[in-house]
Amino acid sequence: MKTVKTVDEINQKIKEGSANVVTALEMKDVVAELGAEKAAEEVDVVTTGTFGAMCSSGVFFNFGHSDPPIKMQRVWLNDVEAYTGVAAVDAYLGVTQLSETRGMEYGGGHVIEDLVRGREVELRATAYGTDCYPRKEIVTEIGLEDVNQAVMVNPRNAYQRYRAATNSSDRVLRTYMGTLLPNFGNVTFAGVGELSPLNNDPEYRTIGVGTRIFLGGAKGYVIGEGTQHAPPFGTLMVKGNLKEMSAEWLRGATFPGYGTTLFVGIGIPIPILDAKIAEATGITDDKIETSIIDFGVPRRDRPVVKKVTYAELKSGKVEINGEEVRVSPLSSYYHSIKIAEELKKMIEKAEFFLSMPVERIPQKEVFKPLRHKEVKVVKSVMEKAIAIRETTSVQDASQIIITNNVNHLPVVDNEGVLIGIVTSWDIAKAVATGKTGSVSEIMTRKVITALPDEPIEVAARKMEQHSISALPVVDTKRHVIGLVTSEDLSKLLVG
Amino acid sequence: MILLKYDSRSVREPIIAKTAIETETLLNIIKASVGARQGEIIIEVEDAKADEVMEKLRAFGVEAVKIEGRIEKDDELCVHCGACISICPVEVFSVADDKKVVADSQKCIRCGVCVTVCPLSALSLPE
Numbered sequence: 076m077k078t079v080k081t082v083d084e085i086n087q088k089i090k091e092g093s094a095n096v097v098t099a100l101e102m103k104d105v106v107a108e109l110g111a112e113k114a115a116e117e118v119d120v121v122t123t124g125t126f127g128a129m130c131s132s133g134v135f136f137n138f139g140h141s142d143p144p145i146k147m148q149r150v151w152l153n154d155v156e157a158y159t160g161v162a163a164v165d166a167y168l169g170v171t172q173l174s175e176t177r178g179m180e181y182g183g184g185h186v187i188e189d190l191v192r193g194r195e196v197e198l199r200a201t202a203y204g205t206d207c208y209p210r211k212e213i214v215t216e217i218g219l220e221d222v223n224q225a226v227m228v229n230p231r232n233a234y235q236r237y238r239a240a241t242n243s244s245d246r247v248l249r250t251y252m253g254t255l256l257p258n259f260g261n262v263t264f265a266g267v268g269e270l271s272p273l274n275n276d277p278e279y280r281t282i283g284v285g286t287r288i289f290l291g292g293a294k295g296y297v298i299g300e301g302t303q304h305a306p307p308f309g310t311l312m313v314k315g316n317l318k319e320m321s322a323e324w325l326r327g328a329t330f331p332g333y334g335t336t337l338f339v340g341i342g343i344p345i346p347i348l349d350a351k352i353a354e355a356t357g358i359t360d361d362k363i364e365t366s367i368i369d370f371g372v373p374r375r376d377r378p379v380v381k382k383v384t385y386a387e388l389k390s391g392k393v394e395i396n397g398e399e400v401r402v403s404p405l406s407s408y409y410h411s412i413k414i415a416e417e418l419k420k421m422i423e424k425a426e427f428f429l430s431m432p433v434e435r436i437p438q439k440e441v442f443k444p445l446r447h448k449e450v451k452v453v454k455s456v457m458e459k460a461i462a463i464r465e466t467t468s469v470q471d472a473s474q475i476i477i478t479n480n481v482n483h484l485p486v487v488d489n490e491g492v493l494i495g496i497v498t499s500w501d502i503a504k505a506v507a508t509g510k511t512g513s514v515s516e517i518m519t520r521k522v523i524t525a526l527p528d529e530p531i532e533v534a535a536r537k538m539e540q541h542s543i544s545a546l547p548v549v550d551t552k553r554h555v556i557g558l559v560t561s562e563d564l565s566k567l568l569v570g
Numbered sequence: 571m572i573l574l575k576y577d578s579r580s581v582r583e584p585i586i587a588k589t590a591i592e593t594e595t596l597l598n599i600i601k602a603s604v605g606a607r608q609g610e611i612i613i614e615v616e617d618a619k620a621d622e623v624m625e626k627l628r629a630f631g632v633e634a635v636k637i638e639g640r641i642e643k644d645d646e647l648c649v650h651c652g653a654c655i656s657i658c659p660v661e662v663f664s665v666a667d668d669k670k671v672v673a674d675s676q677k678c679i680r681c682g683v684c685v686t687v688c689p690l691s692a693l694s695l696p697e
Contacts, residue, residue, distance in 0.1 A: 254687040328649075409668070409671070
């Protein structure tokens with residue numbers, strides 16, 4: 076590939092005010108109109124942008140030393156704990172850490188936004204005391220100007236693309252992908268497709284270690300590939316000086332039922348060095364594929380419901396099982412465009428110069444699951460279920476409970492299919508209120524069940540959510556094949 | 571949009587049907603929660619007929635009030651992410667040409683679901 080120009084030449088043009096800078100959206104039209112070869116000669120820089128919730132973000136602080144000094148063992152900012160397993164007055168505040176007093180409504184992301192807005196936060200620290208750091212406790216108010224350093228270091232930002240989410244289950248799910256309505260009620264997706272930095276440089280030729288970027292309104296740098304980097308689901312680790320950032324591009328947020336996060340604005344300029352890079356920046360949403368996965372299955376490998384492009388997702392509607400389902404973006408396309416435009420202006424005004432990577436990030440990576448002990452499933456811990464028919468009398472059911480020393484009796488029809496459940500408490504209540512007929516009058520008909528191959532953690536969470544202590548285990552045709560109780564599980568989960 | 575409140579007596583009568591027939595108005599039931607002793611229904615009628623319909627409903631012993639307060643979006647807080655778009659049952663939210671998320675509050679039925687999903691707490695329902 077013939078090099079058309081170098082980054083040094085582009086920087087010289089920027090200095091002279093003669094660089095031709097376009098946003099990634101504008102570049103689509105340029106490439107479509109002129110072709111990649113000509114576009115590479117015409118355009119010097121393409122600016123990209125993304126603004127979305129980026130959970131893997133946070134800030135390293137150096138608070139400075141108190142008198143007498145303290146080796147902060149635990150530290151809180153507005154009751155949000157920061158990690159202190161580094162030097163005496165250094166700490167890392169992560170955006171998903173929740174407030175110990177306000178819970179999900181306020182977290183690390185909100186503390187960072189408050190600081191950037193010029194608000195003071197309460198710093199509270201405790202320590203065990205040493206000869207060199209005798210102090211054991213401190214409480215004070217600090218602002219961003221009071222700390223020595225506030226360095227934003229985000230281990231995983233700017234996801235190239237992301238899997239979209241839906242929910243096949245019969246209940247509302249509160250997830251990091253937003254609220255997912257039951258029975259494929261909606262779809263949510265993250266990322267901005269054709270405007271997203273890494274999609275415009277999919278071989279990571281110009282985005283690498285040392286690339287200067289727009290981060291939260293300030294100049295920042297790519298410091299490597301992000302955690303979970305797995306092309307084409309690439310990610311970046313970035314850093315920047317929080318003191319120079321603006322709350323316009325850093326917003327603390329809460330995904331209800333999931334937790335807190337930070338919306339982070341990132342823009343990356345791509346130098347158009349040759350026709351191949353120009354062609355890459357011409358990418359459009361209809362060429363960017365991802366899949367919709369089912370969060371209704373609470374497992375690591377969630378089933379793929381269907382493959383889609385970002386163009387389909389952005390259209391606002393996708394079809395699932397023959398029905399039209401509405402789609403919510405979770406990243407802000409509006410602010411992403413603004414970032415690309417803002418960065419374009421900064422370069423045009425010669426306030427921002429480009430840098431080539433000093434090291435490239437991996438173009439291939441395997442994303443491994445956590446190594447842990449074999450997954451224990453329900454069938455390995457379930458006990459025999461003692462099933463009864465709905466015509467069984469309350470009197471007989473109470474006898475069965477006593478004789479077998481159990482608390483739960485699944486009720487089945489003549490095919491062995493689950494139709495209800497009766498607990499010892501139901502029996503006691505029936506006797507107390509004089510209901511002495513058949514169990515059909517007192518049984519619970521909407522039964523929460525477990526599947527034999529379900530991990531025990533999933534079964535435990537069902538019991539916790541519904542405040543119940545046992546689940547009948549059923550096969551796919553709802554035949555009762557066993558019973559799993561909270562006692563069975565607690566032994567295993569604790570041990 | 572009109573909110574109807576039924577008491578233990580009026581809840582037994584087919585009042586909506588009667589009102590529709592006698593006022594010759596098309597009624598659209600937006601939301602209904604009817605129990606044995608009381609009920610609440612939200613209906614939509616064309617503006618020109620609203621007063622007549624409400625008068626008729628009151629004559630049947632149903633408390634009828636116009637719903638005025640619709641969803642409000644605080645544009646200082648909103649980051650235009652769009653989490654609300656697919657949640658709203660009546661498609662109040664959409665992406666405008668400039669890619670901002672906009673709310674067509676006229677469609678709002680006050681279900682309140684969007685208020686609970688907004689990551690920036692930018693949505694509220696006035697009392």
